[in-house]
Amino acid sequence: MLRRRNHRGSAVVDFVLVLVVLVPLFLGILQVGLVLFVRNTLANAAAEGARHGAALDRDLAAGEQRTRSEAAGVVSGRFTRDVDARLVSLDGRPTVEVVVRARVPALGLGGPGIDVVVVGHAVEESP
DSSP states (O other), X not given: OOOOXXXXXXXXXXXXXXXXXXXXXXXXXXXXXXXXXXXXXXXXXXXXXXXXXXXXXXXXXXXXXXXXXXHHHHSOTTTEEEEEEEEEEETTEXXXXXXXXXXXXXXXXXXXXEEEEEEEEEEOOOO
């Protein structure tokens, strides 16, 4: 005689097994998205700060300040750890280089983070 199996509760077990795989995958995708967003925003802020600092009659401190304000306007200022502007020579031309260092925590909640370093360049204008 064949017994009929009771499948009551099996949907809950299937749901938990699927969640064990999907939740870490979803959180990993969110983390990658956050890191890429912060990196792209900081790269844009560094490039804008370098252009601002390289403009005629502007100094490097103006470029640093512009970079900080651009970064703080989009992502929280807590990500940005250090902004450094200096004059370098690229291909024999005086160039303003802005380096931004940041640490992006896991999902923006704290804990261990990922170090991000971006650099922006702009050729210095001369009269």
